[in-house]
Amino acid sequence: MKEPKDRGERAADVDLSSQYTPADVEGRLYERWISAGLFTADPERNSARPHFSIVIPPPNVTGSLHMGHALDHSIQDALIRRRRMQGHETLWLPGMDHAGIATQNVVERELAKDGLSRHDLGREAFVDRVWQWKEESGGRILGQMRRLGDSVDWSRERFTMDAGLSRAVLTIFKRLYEDGLIYRAERIINWCPRCLTALSDIEVEHEDREGELVSIRYGSGDDSIVVATTRAETMLGDAAVAVHPDDERYRHMVGREVELPLTGRRIPVVADEHVDPAFGTGAVKVTPAHDPNDFEIGRRHSLPTLTVIDEHGVITAHGPFLGLDRFEARPAIVAALREEGRVVKEVRPYEHAVGHCQRCATVVEPRVSLQWFVRVAPLAKAAGDAVRDGRVRIQPPEMASRYFAWVDNMHDWCISRQLWWGHRIPVWYGPDGEVRCVGPGESAPEGWTQDTDVLDTWFSSALWPFSTLGWPEETGDLRRFYPTSVLVTGYDILFFWVARMMMFGLYAMKDEAADRAVPFREIALHGMVRDRFGKKMSKSAGNVIDPLDWIDEYGADATRFTLLRGANPGGDVPVAEDWAQGSRNFCNKLWNAARFALMNGATLDGPLPAGRSVADRWILSRLRQVTAEVDRHFDNYDFAKACETLYHFAWDEFCDWYVELAKVPLAQGGAPAAATRRVLGEVLDVLLRLLHPMTPFVTEELWTALHGSDGSESIVVAPWPAGEEPETTEPETTEPQTTEPQTTEPQTTEPVVDTAAEAEITSLRRLVTEVRRFRSDQGLKPGQWVTAALEFAGSPLAAHEEAVRLLLRLTEPAGEFVPTASLVVEAVTVRLDTAGVIDVKAERARLAKDLAAARKEVDHARRKLGNEAFMAKAPEAVIAKNRDRLEQAEADIIRLEGQLASLPAG
Structure with missing residues (x-):
């Protein structure tokens, strides 16, 4: 870089204000950086330069900057700025996720203000309205990223619904479909009765809630068995009772049938190793249509799947409970069971985890539904192998076990959502039941209808590391910046997003060399931002901190530095x-x-x-x-x-x-x-x-x-x-x-x-520090000048006498000098004349009071340590603490007696 002439002279004339005011600097500098193109990557520039690339975890188009974002972005920006300064061709690619459910909910709420629903508009008009909202109101987080100082390449900003990214979605869907890795089937899924769509696991938040655990007797006499449940309403769809095959209590019951109360149906007792014989009665009700574990038991034992709750959370089973909301049906069914004498025990309150929709907080309903799935087994194996063989490194390394625990036990992924906003599933149905997957540039035959579902948002964001670089086209960006260098993200989405990017990256790039197929070389995981006490931030706890408030009050640099100063690898970050x-x-x-x-x-x-x-x-x-x-x-x-x-x-x-x-x-x-x-x-x-x-x-x-x-x-x-x-x-x-x-x-x-210089300055610092402490003990104020004589006795510190006097506020003696206090530090004798500088009487009284307290502490500690009963019964930590207190008090006595002795008479 060219250096300006006369740099020294001009630097001396620079007029910096007396204090730093971030608001006067930040906006101006950021715009200067942007206009100069300092963040813009060029894949063709000096191809010999190493490249370094990061694709930003795309925030939701509905989102705003929160502390988690601020931490994530501060880490990424620190990495990219350093590599840029190291001479790498750097790309930090920004963008946003279309956030299917969240965005649709926002626009639906806007429509509701006018008394309208999306159905009043129709699908095409509603999608147009969402695009309009996105252009007018979405993406405010991008402006907030600028305030934080993100050095992203704005010329490459991407959106998961952009034409190029949509082409990537269609391309990989068709490839997966034709390879038999995407299929449609009835499976148990998370269902939101309010949003009327399937949910991914990450869209379900579990909270501990108080409920009621009811023990119910199925059957009668010797053919009876007791089960416990918190969801009595689902018993209407029970298909069996399950016990562990080794449980002697129920061995005689396996293969028999018991009567299901309130229904008159008889259901079998089956043996399944999933049952924990130590939990509850050791027998569990099996409702395959409304519980994921029960669904698997049902498949293993060929049990019927009876749906008794519809997509709105309403009971569909014929009988007195037909048409009731699930939460109305629950107490009604328990009351009916109690009348029949079927309730053996009731435990209330009973705390248990309940899943809620992340977007609307509705209690999630597990239910069997016809959905589209990705067959993950071969993809997950490849994702695990890439970490095991070292092509991808997880930082910190101890987090790898979490990753393996997920990818090695992954279930098929439900990718369909019953929404209108998103990438519509590219499958068309003919009039005679024909099915065709239509890829980019292809069209369906006239008269065919497209599947009404859209893809899970995580499907398109799983393509983010390569779709944003131009895939499936062979672009310069893709050649130069893929694989990306590092993915920075919170450990909380290691399973949901990171694993899926690994699966899709390896699949999409399977024709590349093995080390070029991975989506990133390293995965740098950080924790969650918490309050100063380590508690999770939440509105209900009242401990949420808005990073924009900090930026307004203290500046972006202070906000970033606070977050980064707490960012240990993989650990949570407390802030205050x-x-x-x-x-x-x-x-x-x-x-x-x-x-x-x-x-x-x-x-x-x-x-x-x-x-x-x-x-x-x-x-x-x-x-x-x-x-x-x-x-x-x-x-x-x-x-x-x-x-x-x-x-x-x-x-x-x-x-x-x-x-x-x-x-x-x-x-x-x-x-x-x-x-x-x-x-x-x-x-x-x-x-x-x-x-x-x-x-x-x-x-x-x-x-x-x-x-x-x-x-x-x-x-x-x-x-x-x-x-x-x-x-x-x-x-x-x-x-x-x-x-x-x-x-x-x-x-x-x-x-x-330079060991010699470091040793000499270390000695100088000890001298100054000890004399400052001595001055303080003598009651001298830090800025108070005192006459002192310094005797170096051949010490190399003699060369620093002028600096020592300046640092310690010591003037040289003039005329007759009578010291009133002295000390020796680092072989240097310091004699001070404090007469007339301090109130000797007041200082003597203060030191005497402190000395009395120290002697009292010594007496107290010695009595305890001399007490045989105390020494025999007290924990070692308590004994050690008393010994420390004794040692400290004895040292205090020596120090205080010395200070008293050094005071002038008066």
């Missing part, structure tokens, strides 16, 4: 408002340090001088180590450690120590000042580049100021720090150094870690 405030403070701290550097002439002009001070060598040594650490954490997807490393380096080492140490040579002028200005510029430049993936806005603003750029350059495409040894040359000036001659390094190439 004061943590966001802390991240805002961190951005301000960085801003203030940069202002100091720029106001004092920090420069990047020319190579680093050879004659660097120990402080310069130390901060550069630490910078090289931090760069290597951050790289390692990025490669391990450990964003929490990357953020912690940078936070503590920036705040604790650069701002709190190096900047303070730099004030001495800057005040001296000449060669020491020139060297420090160059090192200040170097460290600030590298630090900003390391922080950029996490905090893009503040780093861009400061980096541009440091480089004196007019905006034509950007940190977005600045080289990622490589941690290589900086160039070493003679300083440009020949002006002799006036102080600290022994602190400059020899003009040779230093190792990555």
Whole structure:
């Protein structure tokens, strides 16, 4: 990248405001990045460059940015920004999912305001209305992504109902159908009586609810058996009673029939290993049409499938309960059973998991229905093999077991939905029962009718990694960016979405080389965002945090940094408002340090001088180590450690120590000042580049100021720090150094870690820290200047006397000097004159009070530890705690007695 001339001079004149105001910066910078095309990928540009690609998990067109999105996007953006800076041709492809049920529900609610239903409009007009809503009101999350700073390639934005993606859906459906991997059959599925459609497992949310467990006697006398159920209404469709084949209690009953109460029907008792003999009575009612486990038992024993609840949740069985809603029928049936003396036991309340429709919260009804399915066995095996043989790596690796538990036991996937909005199933039926699957570019014979169902939204989103790149066409994007580099997503959809993308990617690309067929090289899993106490965020709990509120209050950088700082691989991420405030403070701290550097002439002009001070060598040594650490954490997807490393380096080492140490040579002028200005510029430049993936806005603003750029350059495409040894040359000036001659390094190439410089600065920091603590113990305020004599006795820290005095607010003695307190740290003796500086009487009283409390604590702990009964009965942890308290109190006594002795008389 071309460097502007006179960079140092211009940097010194840059006018940064006294504090960082995100609202003044973020929108302006984002639009500059977009207009400059910095996020736009070019598959033909320098084909030798490595590529790095991510396709965004498409949010629903109805959605808005929530904390889970903010975390997911912050991680992806950090990855893509770093790779872009590393010189990769990067593509982060954005887009949205059409979200069949959610979107249809939104538009239906809008129609209901006018007293209309979708049936009043008809299918074609309703679909047109949904498209209209999408263009006018959908996709607001895309604008919110811009506020977060997502560096996505907006020129490649995709929507799962786009023409190109629809072509991909038709293509893969036809291929699967012709390969016998898509079929239509009656199977048990999740059904929403309100949305009137089948649901995928991920569209069902289970909540613990209080119900009633009723034990019912089937049959009479020796031919009776007791079963327990929370869904008495389904007994009208019972086809059998099942027991475990090894259960001695019921061995004599297997093969017999018992009378089903209220119906007069007789049903068999069957033996099936699915039954848990230790649960309840060890006997279970079998209702194949209304329970997934019962459906499988029914298939194994050739039982009839009797549907007694219709698609609206209404009882259809003939008799007194016909026409009742399922929840009205339940108590009515229990009452009728009680009248017949069939109820053996009732347990209420009885807490159990109940499935609810994710979109409308209606209780889901398992029911047998004629639906379309994907035969997953061969596809799931391929998806499992790709992880087992290492073509796809799951991060963190311990999450792989969850993945295998799912793909190795996957059931056939119900892909049909009884909706109007979505990809309509491309199967047509002829007048004489003919069936034909129609692919892209094909048409059905005249007079044939198309299947009325649409495909599960997860069907089209399972194609996302390759349909968005142009498949089934052989496009430049597909050649260059597939397989994608990494999929970043929450572990909660590992089963539902990730496994399905693996299945379809491997199937669609089966003609490619094995390592090119996978949809992504790595799967980086993160957890859920929770509140500070680790609780799940929910409206009912009142602990939901809107990331846009944080962005408004603290800025996008602080929001991102807070989330990333808690993002350990695979772990949940707790967040809290004061943590966001802390991240805002961190951005301000960085801003203030940069202002100091720029106001004092920090420069990047020319190579680093050879004659660097120990402080310069130390901060550069630490910078090289931090760069290597951050790289390692990025490669391990450990964003929490990357953020912690940078936070503590920036705040604790650069701002709190190096900047303070730099004030001495800057005040001296000449060669020491020139060297420090160059090192200040170097460290600030590298630090900003390391922080950029996490905090893009503040780093861009400061980096541009440091480089004196007019905006034509950007940190977005600045080289990622490589941690290589900086160039070493003679300083440009020949002006002799006036102080600290022994602190400059020899003009040779230093190792990555400058152990000598680090040891010396570590010793200096200990000296300053201990004296600061001593000052505090003496009652001195942090900014209070005190006269002190320093005796270094040959210590190398003598070279830092001016810095020590500045950091500790110590003036040199003038005339007669009578110290009132002293201490020795790092072989340096510090004698202070605190007379007239502190209120000796008040300080003596405070220390005496603390000393009395410490002695009382010692007496209390010694009595406990000397009590034989306590020592014999107390847990080891309690004993250890008392020993620690004794040790601490004894140390406090020594410290306080020393402080009292050091006080002047008075």
